[in-house]
Amino acid sequence: xxxxxxxxxxxxxxxxxxxxxxxxHGRCHGYEMVQTLKQIDGLKIRExxxxxxxxxxxxxxxxTSYSEPxxxxxxRKYFKLTELGQKTLADMNAHWNHxxxxxxxxxxxxxx
Amino acid sequence: MTSQxxxxxxxxxxxxxxxxxxxxxxxxxxxxxxxxxxSSHLDRRFAELEPAQxxxxxxxxxxxxxxxxxDYAELLDPDSTTPTQKLxxxxxxxxxxxxxxxxxxxxxxxxxxxxxxxxxxxxxxxAYWFHSDxxxxxxxxxxxxxxxxxxxxxxxxxxxxxxxxxxxxRPFLNQADERFVLKADGxxxxxxxxxxxxxxxxxxxxxxxxxxxxxxxxVMYTIHPVNSNPKYRWKVRPGVIICKPxx
Numbered sequence: 001x002x003x004x005x006x007x008x009x010x011x012x013x014x015x016x017x018x019x020x021x022x023x024x025h026g027r028c029h030g031y032e033m034v035q036t037l038k039q040i041d042g043l044k045i046r047e048x049x050x051x052x053x054x055x056x057x058x059x060x061x062x063x064t065s066y067s068e069p070x071x072x073x074x075x076r077k078y079f080k081l082t083e084l085g086q087k088t089l090a091d092m093n094a095h096w097n098h099x100x101x102x103x104x105x106x107x108x109x110x111x112x
Numbered sequence: 113m114t115s116q117x118x119x120x121x122x123x124x125x126x127x128x129x130x131x132x133x134x135x136x137x138x139x140x141x142x143x144x145x146x147x148x149x150x151s152s153h154l155d156r157r158f159a160e161l162e163p164a165q166x167x168x169x170x171x172x173x174x175x176x177x178x179x180x181x182x183d184y185a186e187l188l189d190p191d192s193t194t195p196t197q198k199l200x201x202x203x204x205x206x207x208x209x210x211x212x213x214x215x216x217x218x219x220x221x222x223x224x225x226x227x228x229x230x231x232x233x234x235x236x237x238x239a240y241w242f243h244s245d246x247x248x249x250x251x252x253x254x255x256x257x258x259x260x261x262x263x264x265x266x267x268x269x270x271x272x273x274x275x276x277x278x279x280x281x282r283p284f285l286n287q288a289d290e291r292f293v294l295k296a297d298g299x300x301x302x303x304x305x306x307x308x309x310x311x312x313x314x315x316x317x318x319x320x321x322x323x324x325x326x327x328x329x330x331v332m333y334t335i336h337p338v339n340s341n342p343k344y345r346w347k348v349r350p351g352v353i354i355c356k357p358x359x
Binding site: 030048049051052055056058067074075076 | 135155256276
């Protein structure tokens with residue numbers, strides 16, 4: 001088994017929930033999100049990856065966007081969670097916590 | 113445009129073309145948004161480099177950091193198959209229809225004008241100082257700090273109601289020459305740049321400090337775009353001038 005491939009697939013699978021978690025603390029623009037993720041061990045992504053995910057989350061109604069003038073460049077596009085996004089994120093985080101607990105139990109040799 | 117600027121422009125255009133091609137395989141309604149966002153991201157990365165850092169290696173590293181173009185389609189529509197898989201599955205049908213489609217496309221492209229609107233020129237009908245009462249209220253004064261540079265806004269006439277600011281102006285800004293020269297008889301030329309983008313129809317223009325000090329207060333300067341790209345041109349309405357106020 002190629003460990004690196006597995007890690008890449010795992011990271012890709014988690015990107016949606018990672019981005020939604022970033023946005024739960026308030027509005028953010030794509031560039032800012034990339035910079036934040038760069039500093040978190042294990043969550044560094046290819047910079048371009050964030051934009052198709054944000055576009056898909058918008059289509060799903062979980063995220064919305066708007067533009068604001070920027071003092072140091074063209075108008076900046078900000079993303080924020082919708083009400084549906086907040087609810088979905090809560091469900092996703094609950095599921096994620098459940099998986100973590102189950103994995104811990106499994107590692108300790110307990111039946112899940 | 114500097115040689116580094118030209119290299120960057122070429123690298124960026126090539127990358128965006130690859131992303132666009134990859135995205136065309138999923139036909140997602142937000143594909144254009146993704147392209148615009150990636151373009152803005154690249155602009156931002158380039159803007160962060162000091163001139164001395166704008167080496168070919170660093171510019172290529174920015175592109176590499178973005179990841180392969182094929183990632184975009186997969187992440188935008190995870191349910192889609194890869195272009196190769198699609199092609200293999202549909203090969204017989206594709207082969208049979210290819211000639212008809214190509215012929216139809218050629219005929220249609222001649223008969224119907226392109227539906228994608230794009231500004232090929234923008235007409236400057238007014239020039240004014242950013243920190244003046246003429247600035248629309250929607251543009252906050254703090255968006256451009258007062259410093260020793262000169263800060264102007266150019267108002268342009270062209271506007272597509274059905275398109276947002278970034279969508280309609282970014283392609284033009286990516287292609288058009290950003291340089292202008294302010295001229296007044298008997299006074300040295302002043303070189304300025306449209307370098308930060310715009311707020312709706314108001315385009316930000318910076319006069320670098322060393323150029324701004326050359327401007328004489330009370331003198332009327334006319335505006336002359338450099339327009340090195342003949343396909344994307346700035347135009348200036350007759351009578352448009354800018355005059356440095358007395359301090």
